[in-house]
Amino acid sequence: MSVKTDYKELEVLAQRGRWLVISTVAGSGAGHVGGPLSAMDLMVALYFRVMDVRPQEPQWPERDRFILSKGHSAIGQYTVMALRGYLPVEELKTFDKGRSRLQGHPDVTKLPGLETSTGSLGQGLSVGLGFALGGRLRGQKFHTFILIGDGELQEGMIWEALHIAPRYKLGNLTAILDWNGLQQFGWLLAPGEKHRGDRRDPWAGVDLKTIFEKLGWRVLEIDGHDYSQIVPALDAAKKFGDSDQPTIIVAHTIKGKGVQITEGKFEWHSKVATKEELYAVAAELGVEEVGV
Amino acid sequence: MKALRDVFGETLVALGKTNPNILVLDADLANSTKADKFAVEHPDKFLEMGIAEQNFVGVAVGLASLGFVPWLSSFTVFFTHRAVDPIRMLVAQTHANVKIGAAYAGLLTGLTGKTHQDVEDLAIMRAMPGMTVLAPADEFEGEAMIRWATEFAGPVYLRLARDASPPVFDSDYAFTPGKTYHLREGYDLLLISTGPQSVRCVEAAERLAEQGISAGVLHVPSIKPVKTEEIVTACEPVPIIFTVEEHNVFGGLGGLVAEILAEHLPKLMIRFGIEDRWGESAPNDFLLDQFQLSGPRLSERIVNRLRVAKS
Numbered sequence: 001m002s003v004k005t006d007y008k009e010l011e012v013l014a015q016r017g018r019w020l021v022i023s024t025v026a027g028s029g030a031g032h033v034g035g036p037l038s039a040m041d042l043m044v045a046l047y048f049r050v051m052d053v054r055p056q057e058p059q060w061p062e063r064d065r066f067i068l069s070k071g072h073s074a075i076g077q078y079t080v081m082a083l084r085g086y087l088p089v090e091e092l093k094t095f096d097k098g099r100s101r102l103q104g105h106p107d108v109t110k111l112p113g114l115e116t117s118t119g120s121l122g123q124g125l126s127v128g129l130g131f132a133l134g135g136r137l138r139g140q141k142f143h144t145f146i147l148i149g150d151g152e153l154q155e156g157m158i159w160e161a162l163h164i165a166p167r168y169k170l171g172n173l174t175a176i177l178d179w180n181g182l183q184q185f186g187w188l189l190a191p192g193e194k195h196r197g198d199r200r201d202p203w204a205g206v207d208l209k210t211i212f213e214k215l216g217w218r219v220l221e222i223d224g225h226d227y228s229q230i231v232p233a234l235d236a237a238k239k240f241g242d243s244d245q246p247t248i249i250v251a252h253t254i255k256g257k258g259v260q261i262t263e264g265k266f267e268w269h270s271k272v273a274t275k276e277e278l279y280a281v282a283a284e285l286g287v288e289e290v291g292v
Numbered sequence: 293m294k295a296l297r298d299v300f301g302e303t304l305v306a307l308g309k310t311n312p313n314i315l316v317l318d319a320d321l322a323n324s325t326k327a328d329k330f331a332v333e334h335p336d337k338f339l340e341m342g343i344a345e346q347n348f349v350g351v352a353v354g355l356a357s358l359g360f361v362p363w364l365s366s367f368t369v370f371f372t373h374r375a376v377d378p379i380r381m382l383v384a385q386t387h388a389n390v391k392i393g394a395a396y397a398g399l400l401t402g403l404t405g406k407t408h409q410d411v412e413d414l415a416i417m418r419a420m421p422g423m424t425v426l427a428p429a430d431e432f433e434g435e436a437m438i439r440w441a442t443e444f445a446g447p448v449y450l451r452l453a454r455d456a457s458p459p460v461f462d463s464d465y466a467f468t469p470g471k472t473y474h475l476r477e478g479y480d481l482l483l484i485s486t487g488p489q490s491v492r493c494v495e496a497a498e499r500l501a502e503q504g505i506s507a508g509v510l511h512v513p514s515i516k517p518v519k520t521e522e523i524v525t526a527c528e529p530v531p532i533i534f535t536v537e538e539h540n541v542f543g544g545l546g547g548l549v550a551e552i553l554a555e556h557l558p559k560l561m562i563r564f565g566i567e568d569r570w571g572e573s574a575p576n577d578f579l580l581d582q583f584q585l586s587g588p589r590l591s592e593r594i595v596n597r598l599r600v601a602k603s
Binding site (some may be wrong): 118128131133160164 | 339348350352355360378381
């Protein structure tokens, strides 16, 4: 449980994480950028402040569990795991290159520290529900965190899990909605319409908070890039572990957050930075060794 | 003579008394699949997951990672069609220790019609890397498979017919994955089948014998894995082979045997099954007659086919 209220360290880690994502994707010639960047602050807070984990003993039975349900943001998770010590940062260069532990989408059979495989969208929350239910049946105290995207929230399977989790009173389950308002292609903005991204927010005008509450979830709403909101919300959710209600944290985020050329641009869902763009990003993020 | 769904419920009840890790997850069909027997005996290990088959597959994967042995109970169609994506990515690709109790398999689904008659499941499930696919013929084989699958570490798809079939095995039956079983010897032709259809093949062979035709019956309960050499050896002595299945003639048992023979022992092989069409609501006898899978209809078809082969 976090006691520190100074978040500078986390901001620095996230900054480095963002550079590693964009440069790794550039090095591999393919991959996703926008999603990993919108979820970066949430994952840094989880791995560095909130979750009780042992990177050197990834199968430790009492560890808190995390699933990145929006599996295409895998490089974001690998980056944070590398910074946390699960794997060498140098290994990120193997991403997507064959015989790598770092597959395009998280593969639990390859990389210790992953809890399941994701990639086909909308499936992570159900597995997390199984962890939380199993933890209760076993009398274990770990907490389960599932990060879901607002794009994959369109998948029906997520709503099946959203319906069942409160029925089993799983206070040890926390979903985090990375609500960045953009997806791979999505819908055009109507003339005069304004959203935080350059396409229409898939959930524009929908009161998700009330819907989740009415389904039986405890809802916390935060700015997903402000550590003074992220860390207390995640800590609070964990403290509710013995309660009889699951928690969902609605995190308002920006796709491609933290890098000028990628912020709020749907095309950066999966795009490879050119050499010139990489130098510009390096300068913006204060990276000295570009190494491209 | 016991219905396979009763065997399913009763065997799980018995296993629940000795294996502390067994859980049964239901998708609101427990009183059809007979998982309700388990719900009565082991209420704390019975998890009602509602009418949401994709989710309950994912939940089972989470439970399996904590050392539980989750048995999923629903109808065949809702696994291999509705929930095939989580079965593929979460179960098969991670080799999760999840057991799929696929009830109401094949054509004989109790007057439910084509929506509930899965004529594609074997093709889908056997194409999935790492999946074990089993189809028991009778109550003894069904019980043995449920017990084996519970001990086996990995995903298993168990194709369970709804109703009873006259037993071809007895309580001494021991299941070995991949193994095939000679239910009847014969030298004019060989019938290869799976599930309760094997029992109807025995009946067909008896009728053929009355007409002086000697037909063997090879039962293949383990669609995957399968002992290729046993199929080849069984096919060697006969001039013609018939595969018979309650499944589309594409991609199921007929596909499996055709693949094996094409590579190892090219010879004449005829596929009997559902000829690329959908089922319909009707009593079992009507359906078996309509789709020409009953013992009498099978023997007629075989006689006709042999006549064609001779001319």
